[in-house]
Amino acid sequence: MKTINKVQTAAAALAALLALSACGGAASSTPGSESKTNNTTDISEGVQPDAAAVALLPQSIKDKGELSVAMDLHYPPTTFLAEDNTTAIGLNPDVARLIAKKLGVKVKFVDTKFDTIVPGLDGGRFDFTATTMAKTEERLKVLDMIDYFQAGTSVAAASGNPLNLTVETLCGKNIAVTQGSTGQLKRLPALSEQTCTSKGQPAINGVTLPNVQDALTQLHSKRVDGILYDTTALGWAQKQQPDSFTLIGRVNVGNSDVTAVGVKKGSPLTPALQAAIQSVLETPEYKKSLETWGLDSGAITDAKLN
DSSP, X not given: OHHHXXXXXXXXXXXXXXXXXXXXXXGGGSTTXXXXXXXXXXXXXXXXXXXXXXXXXXXXXXXXXXXXXEEOSOBTTTBEEOTTSSSEESHHHHHHHHHHHHHXXXXXXXXXXXXXXXXXXXXXXXXXXXXXXXXXXXXXXXEEEEEEEEOOEEEEEETTOTTOOOTTOOTTOEEXXXXXXXXXXXXXXXXXXXHXXXXXXXXXXXXXXXXXXXXXXXXXTTSSSEEEEEHHHHHHHHHHSTTSEEEEEEEOSSSOSEXXXXXXXXXXXXXXXXXXXXHHHTXXXXXXXXXXXXXXXXXXSOOOBO
């Protein structure tokens, strides 16, 4: 019974790893991270509206004076809550605030489960999303998507990689992915086909879970062999608790690494958003945000409309 309790306790701690980094529990283990999760300063303070972008803003938005942005606020370092458990922080909230400033309006954050964001946009429940969402054919059927960041996907194995896994040797293994993610929909199937089934090997068994906390718990308790997830979030979690898992490599098949702001397809808001995002990419605040969250390599310069 003592052994079971120890495993359960460790698994619970690991499950809370990313969530706690948003409210203080895990962040203090890394020098400098506490100040980041405590810092609720609005990076857009002092940023002035972009007249060209404002001129494109629909009158209905100007009259309302506010844009609602959907985000799943549980994915540090790109989108999560500060230690006050109220303020949205990370790259994506920074970008959303900068977009709003460029358009001369306020921004309202709506905490939304990731796999419900696209239907919510299509149904008009939010104005746009900035939540590290990759472009896929399916999403582009219902959304206009505007590039703003280059992310990526990696595979994590148990600490020390006891099974000696590589990205190319996952055939027949149980690999956790999060529900509705590009990893589930695109990358894992493409990786399985490329490295396994096309060579007569058993497919990778994707284990779909609601969030990365559950995936980390199952990895720790050996119910899955690995996790396929955003490189940015896995890198952050590894810094918070270095011995929690081992990154074994990036997955570069199945989809583009570039992530995009999403808005309902054909929305009158699209031209203004594109102009505002292009203006944001040219600001020192964009580069400062990337640097703050350790995402410097993800900078892009072209707010391409897809």
